[in-house]
Amino acid sequence: MRRPRFIAEQARDARGPVGRLIAFIMARETWAQNIRAIEALDVDGTDTILDVGCGHGRSLATLAARAPNGRVAGVDPSELMVEIAIERNRALVKAGQVDVVVAGVEALPFPDGAFDKALCVHVVYFWSDLDAALREIARVLKPGGALALLFRTNADAAAVRSFPAEVYSFPAFDEVVAALGRAGLAVGADEFNGAPVLLLATKRSGS
Numbered sequence: 089m090r091r092p093r094f095i096a097e098q099a100r101d102a103r104g105p106v107g108r109l110i111a112f113i114m115a116r117e118t119w120a121q122n123i124r125a126i127e128a129l130d131v132d133g134t135d136t137i138l139d140v141g142c143g144h145g146r147s148l149a150t151l152a153a154r155a156p157n158g159r160v161a162g163v164d165p166s167e168l169m170v171e172i173a174i175e176r177n178r179a180l181v182k183a184g185q186v187d188v189v190v191a192g193v194e195a196l197p198f199p200d201g202a203f204d205k206a207l208c209v210h211v212v213y214f215w216s217d218l219d220a221a222l223r224e225i226a227r228v229l230k231p232g233g234a235l236a237l238l239f240r241t242n243a244d245a246a247a248v249r250s251f252p253a254e255v256y257s258f259p260a261f262d263e264v265v266a267a268l269g270r271a272g273l274a275v276g277a278d279e280f281n282g283a284p285v286l287l288l289a290t291k292r293s294g295s
């Protein structure tokens with residue numbers, strides 16, 4: 089069934105009581121794919137990890153549990169999503185292990201090379217400039233750092249049918265792989281798999 093535009097808009101920019109409900113549903117709908125992407129990151133106990141477009145913040149606790157001696161940050165441009173993510177992870181935020189900040193991929197509020205790993209699940213559809221977004225993620229990764237990028241492509245007919253094109257822009261697979269390359273992120277040839285697609289990309293040294 090095609091999602092009504094006002095619901096799709098809440099996934100891009102959640103607000104108010106409807107946004108809170110969408111966050112609740114989203115945390116369940118996307119969970120299996122978040123676990124898939126987190127597994128691909130092969131988190132080490134001391135890793136510093138960024139979740140770009142963390143939404144409701146369910147992934148942050150899992151990342152923190154896998155990196156007990158590291159640090160986890162989530163960013164999302166929706167103030168409501170950040171509020172929900174902080175509520176969900178209150179103890180970890182208080183302990184200083186998790187931080188959640190209002191920010192979009194366009195300007196990540198972190199220095200160059202701040203993170204060992206980055207996670208980004210079902211967010212690319214909302215980026216106006218794919219190249220700039222991936223360059224910004226690459227900037228905050230350490231050389232050798234890894235990005236797990238999970239998304240549906242424009243070849244996924246069911247997704248294209250279900251989500252309004254005015255809100256969701258599904259990229260072509262090749263377009264994303266090429267943009268990753270231009271951003272200095274190398275994709276392993278055997279990582280192309282499944283629907284949604286999960287790409288594991290590593291920041292090249294010297295990028």
Ligand SMILES: C[S@@+](CC[C@H](N)C(=O)[O-])C[C@H]1O[C@@H](n2cnc3c(N)ncnc32)[C@H](O)[C@@H]1O
Nearest residue numbers: 099100118141142143166192193209210211214
């Ligand atoms: C479909 S939700 C996915 C949330 C979470 N990653 C998950 O897997 O459940 C998309 C999220 O991307 C966020 N978002 C929208 N535009 C963004 C941007 N330019 N940069 C970063 N996040 C963005 C939205 O606020 C929303 O929380």
